[in-house]
Amino acid sequence: MRALAILGAAVLAAAAPARAEDWSSWERALAGWSFETPDGARATLADFRGRVVVVNFWASWCKPCKKELKHLDEWNALLGGDDVRLVAVSVDHDARRMARFVETEGITLPIVHDGPQGLAKTLQIPSLPCTVVIDRDGRVVRVVDRAIESAEAARELIDGLVGPAIPGGSG
Amino acid sequence: MSARSAAILAMLALAAATAGCATVAPFERERLADPIMSFREDSREAAQELHWMEAREGSTGGAGAAGGGCACN
Numbered sequence: 001m002r003a004l005a006i007l008g009a010a011v012l013a014a015a016a017p018a019r020a021e022d023w024s025s026w027e028r029a030l031a032g033w034s035f036e037t038p039d040g041a042r043a044t045l046a047d048f049r050g051r052v053v054v055v056n057f058w059a060s061w062c063k064p065c066k067k068e069l070k071h072l073d074e075w076n077a078l079l080g081g082d083d084v085r086l087v088a089v090s091v092d093h094d095a096r097r098m099a100r101f102v103e104t105e106g107i108t109l110p111i112v113h114d115g116p117q118g119l120a121k122t123l124q125i126p127s128l129p130c131t132v133v134i135d136r137d138g139r140v141v142r143v144v145d146r147a148i149e150s151a152e153a154a155r156e157l158i159d160g161l162v163g164p165a166i167p168g169g170s171g
Numbered sequence: 172m173s174a175r176s177a178a179i180l181a182m183l184a185l186a187a188a189t190a191g192c193a194t195v196a197p198f199e200r201e202r203l204a205d206p207i208m209s210f211r212e213d214s215r216e217a218a219q220e221l222h223w224m225e226a227r228e229g230s231t232g233g234a235g236a237a238g239g240g241c242a243c244n
Contacts, residue, residue: 061204091198120198128197 023140060101064147065129075154076109
């Protein structure tokens with residue numbers, strides 16, 4: 001009976017999710033992630049240190065992602081200043097399918113094609129779409145594992161994060 | 172153990188080893204999300220019929236899983 005209780009406790013401990021606020025492995029992976037910007041240059045998210053960064057994972061085969069991307073695009077067009085960077089990461093196998101959707105819908109926010117074996121796999125994102133909000137210090141502060149349903153809801157992602165720049169930030 | 176029992180046991184073990192479920196990560200479901208993966212022969216037509224039915228009955232999300240297999244609500 002005692003052995004059964006110990007076994008039960010061990011199973012429960014193994015099944016328990018990691019602390020929700022412990023995103024350190026994500027932060028390391030995100031900081032080191034290198035991608036090609038729409039104008040063909042190489043960049044990393046660490047280059048955006050000092051700004052709030054919103055990373056959205058989506059795919060052209062995912063209907064809620066496509067609806068969400070339009071809301072994010074709308075929000076991105078309203079973003080003023082240099083405080084916030086929005087990066088939409090496509091996990092499509094085929095970049096041409098992604099490009100076709102972006103062109104058809106007239107999406108203007110920065111899109112990066114990374115495929116299903118890239119950052120999404122490294123992070124093991126829990127859903128698609130998935131949106132990660134990174135603060136000025138490179139810390140993951142929010143992970144949204146459902147579709148964002150309006151531009152207003154997208155704006156609320158950065159509530160309390162955008163304000164005066166932290167002294168010493170790269171700006 | 173008789174040879175017959177051993178054979179049955181071996182077959183059961185083989186069946187258990189070769190069958191099973193695989194977990195597919197949400198970002199790897201591109202092929203699964205394709206309407207062609209539907210059991211119905213006329214899957215694209217079925218999707219359209221479902222859309223009409225949902226609009227008519229006000230029952231969006233009432234049939235099957237939402238989101239085309241991408242693990243979103």
